[in-house]
Amino acid sequence: MKLNQLAPKTRKTRKRKGQGNAAGQGTYAGRGCKGQNSRAGGGVRLGFEGGQTPLIQRMPKLRGFRNPNRVETQVINLSDLEAKFKDGDTVNLETLIKAKLINKNNSKVKILGNGTCKKKLNITDSILLSKTAEKALAKPAKKGE
DSSP states (O other), X not given: OOGGGXXXXXXOOOOOOSSOGGGTSOTTTTSOSSSGGGSTTOSOOTTOOTTSOOHHHHSOOOOSOOOTTOOOEEEEXXXXXXXXXXXXXXXXXXXXXXXXXXXXXXXXXXXXXXXXXXXXXXXXXTSEEOHHHHHHHHSOOOTTX
């Protein structure tokens, strides 16, 4: 390609329909003869399939309900408490955040019974306990261990 062969890009002008027969697009102006689509403002809505069940209605639905006010519970195992706390420590939201076992102060915390905890810990009422964790923490430590 040479500089003398360069030319500006030609713009294609849109064809103005319905401007009379002399303009070349008169009479029906490309709309055909009669019917819904020949009228001004005519035509069917988006997604309409001529009375057949539309694709959007044939697709499977996601069922159920998602509660926008749900408070997610943060869970901790007994083995985590064993590793992070000393004998006789108090376990509350502040100490759990300091130990980096939870990350939010305002959420619910539940202790699960995975692992063992031989230490005597003071757990506050604000922390929930599973049944297995409650049994494990209620058991007195054996003298041989």
